[in-house]
Amino acid sequence: MDTMGVVVGAVGAVIAIVVVGLVWTVVRSYNRLIRLRNQTRASWAQIDVQLKRRHDLIPNLVETAAEYAAHERGTFEAVTTARGAAASPDLGTAERAEAENALSSTLARLLVTAESYPELKASQTFLRLQSELAGAEDKIAYARQFYNAAVQSYNTAQESFPGNLVAGLSEHARQEYFEAGAESRESVQVRFR
Amino acid sequence: MSVSAEFGAGGAAAVVLWLLAFGLVLLATRNGTVQAGPATQELGDSPEPPAVVSLLANGWRSTAHAAESTLLDLAARGHLELRQAGENPADTTVHLTDNAPTVLRPYEHRVLARVTAQAGTDGAPIGAVAFRAAKQAATWNRLLRREIVAEARQRGLSRPRIGSALGTTLMAAAVVPAVLFGLALLTIGGSHGIRAGLLAGAVTFIVLVFLLATAVTERATPAGLDRAGHWAGVRQWLEAHESFTQLPPAAVTVWERYLAYGAALDVTVRVNQLLDFGTGNRRRVWSGYGGTWREVRIRYPRVWPGYGATNRGLLQRALAAAVVSGGLALFAELRQQSWTDGGGTLGTGHAVLALGWMVLAWLGIALAGRFSRLTAGLVFFAGAFANGALGDRIGDRALDGSGPLLGEWVAIGVFAAVAGFYLALAVLDSRPGVTITGEVLRIESRYNEKWPNFLAVDDGSADRTVAWALPGPPSGFATGSTVRLTVTPSTRRVRVVQVLALGADYKAQQREPNSTIS
Numbered sequence: 269m270d271t272m273g274v275v276v277g278a279v280g281a282v283i284a285i286v287v288v289g290l291v292w293t294v295v296r297s298y299n300r301l302i303r304l305r306n307q308t309r310a311s312w313a314q315i316d317v318q319l320k321r322r323h324d325l326i327p328n329l330v331e332t333a334a335e336y337a338a339h340e341r342g343t344f345e346a347v348t349t350a351r352g353a354a355a356s357p358d359l360g361t362a363e364r365a366e367a368e369n370a371l372s373s374t375l376a377r378l379l380v381t382a383e384s385y386p387e388l389k390a391s392q393t394f395l396r397l398q399s400e401l402a403g404a405e406d407k408i409a410y411a412r413q414f415y416n417a418a419v420q421s422y423n424t425a426q427e428s429f430p431g432n433l434v435a436g437l438s439e440h441a442r443q444e445y446f447e448a449g450a451e452s453r454e455s456v457q458v459r460f461r
Numbered sequence: 462m463s464v465s466a467e468f469g470a471g472g473a474a475a476v477v478l479w480l481l482a483f484g485l486v487l488l489a490t491r492n493g494t495v496q497a498g499p500a501t502q503e504l505g506d507s508p509e510p511p512a513v514v515s516l517l518a519n520g521w522r523s524t525a526h527a528a529e530s531t532l533l534d535l536a537a538r539g540h541l542e543l544r545q546a547g548e549n550p551a552d553t554t555v556h557l558t559d560n561a562p563t564v565l566r567p568y569e570h571r572v573l574a575r576v577t578a579q580a581g582t583d584g585a586p587i588g589a590v591a592f593r594a595a596k597q598a599a600t601w602n603r604l605l606r607r608e609i610v611a612e613a614r615q616r617g618l619s620r621p622r623i624g625s626a627l628g629t630t631l632m633a634a635a636v637v638p639a640v641l642f643g644l645a646l647l648t649i650g651g652s653h654g655i656r657a658g659l660l661a662g663a664v665t666f667i668v669l670v671f672l673l674a675t676a677v678t679e680r681a682t683p684a685g686l687d688r689a690g691h692w693a694g695v696r697q698w699l700e701a702h703e704s705f706t707q708l709p710p711a712a713v714t715v716w717e718r719y720l721a722y723g724a725a726l727d728v729t730v731r732v733n734q735l736l737d738f739g740t741g742n743r744r745r746v747w748s749g750y751g752g753t754w755r756e757v758r759i760r761y762p763r764v765w766p767g768y769g770a771t772n773r774g775l776l777q778r779a780l781a782a783a784v785v786s787g788g789l790a791l792f793a794e795l796r797q798q799s800w801t802d803g804g805g806t807l808g809t810g811h812a813v814l815a816l817g818w819m820v821l822a823w824l825g826i827a828l829a830g831r832f833s834r835l836t837a838g839l840v841f842f843a844g845a846f847a848n849g850a851l852g853d854r855i856g857d858r859a860l861d862g863s864g865p866l867l868g869e870w871v872a873i874g875v876f877a878a879v880a881g882f883y884l885a886l887a888v889l890d891s892r893p894g895v896t897i898t899g900e901v902l903r904i905e906s907r908y909n910e911k912w913p914n915f916l917a918v919d920d921g922s923a924d925r926t927v928a929w930a931l932p933g934p935p936s937g938f939a940t941g942s943t944v945r946l947t948v949t950p951s952t953r954r955v956r957v958v959q960v961l962a963l964g965a966d967y968k969a970q971q972r973e974p975n976s977t978i979s
Binding site: 411 | 703
């Protein structure tokens, strides 16, 4: 083999290695984006499950409260309206978060109202529903944390190299966070030295 | 076939039968397969504590990260608080809270007691919860495991792999081959036969019982397998969240029990790196001596001429180095042309002198070995080279009576310097010792030698220290004890140890001197 042949062979080998490396990087980034996107969807599904669980509790809660506090019709209607708005299937993530936060506010008002009615406070049915609601709220909070963590990873992967190139070539878009309401934000206390 | 051979064959057959039975027991009591459930964030209505989850997640074999996850669980429940001071998660401190627990499980109490002992009222770095002594860490973790296993059994999730009746039967059956082997050698006759018979019987029994002991572990119950499948699903869920795996310990404020379960399931990589209830890092130890927690870096000298040597030892080494130096000079002066037999090799008449040279070389190598293995190797190769040059083909220059060669001058000079060095150390060692007071951070064995031990003491004056050489086993103190040492700084030798305060580790050792927990 002459010198020219050796040079051509070496250059060809280098090009082949570079091409294989590029393809491998692209495939890896693409697969990672797909995995992270699926994780955001799975996390959203968990939120959805917990939110539906909360929605299912609300009619019973309102009905029980209405038996003892019939004068608080305005509060009950506000809760029912907020629930209807939150349960609308056409909402995007941000709108859904807003609607759910509004629902949380009206529910909080309902529970405050219940404090004025000793018989309602003593009702076992109401107490059970209240407890289940608190449990559902907790699970929603954790589900929201998981969802936001998944979104953060997904968005970061889309903005980092080479994920940004791969995301640009394929159907990947930034996901919106499921923002907590003001009350929820305040409940987290982190104290540093 | 002789009687002895018959007993031997019988013993072999009994061993095979025993192993067969043991194998069948192992086969029948093996753990079932855990069917991982779907990935989920649901912990369940009354989830098992993280420590029990760690047992399930580790196939009932170990409870790795059980203590760490329990600490996080206590923090999630508000009994402890983790604070991260800056960007670095390693700078996290653990504090007791006002929310003292009313009821705790035994292993939770153990973890809390350990944290309380270290953190006190002011808190401590998370790295300080690690133990400073391997034996203490092993005992503590064995007790922790026993308590966790007890709870898992109580919950119907775990059971002994080999029950007491079956275990006793197998142990009794192990006597049969032991007796047969013993009789095989006993029937050979003579006092040797009796001893050999007893030994063979004992060895056979011990080996079989050792095998049996390896199987005295835990195994799953059907309910345990079911729960392990659920936790495998939780693990999948947590693992899929990349950011979750990198959370720092202080994130327990936000993630609460999820972080504890993440640690138990070995998902939280960073948390599991930073929290350690084992022996910790022997070179970086947290010390609270002097009132402020500091990470003290410890150096264990590998090359330190005269490290830990007594005055007598130093003088012996000085003398040996002087003998080597002087001997080499004498040898160079004495050799002459008549030493050769004319063919360039040594004459037999002067082999004795050559042997003397070899002894010098050996002494030189032994002396060099006191510095390090590397210097011993260098001296060995230098000696071998010189031996080859002088033994096989003695050059005219070496035998012309003009004295030592250049290489020999170097060796003479080096050994003379070594002699002077050891002599200087001996003089320094004869002076009154220096007194230091501090807390014992670590007591480590030095290489494979039994003594002296490395004794690392923090006197509160610096964040770095060099381990002292303790010429004997630690007596009456342990890690954590406050001691006053009288030392020789030049050799790092500890002359006198005066114990000022025993410390918690010593008291714990006295409470649990020899734990025999399965």
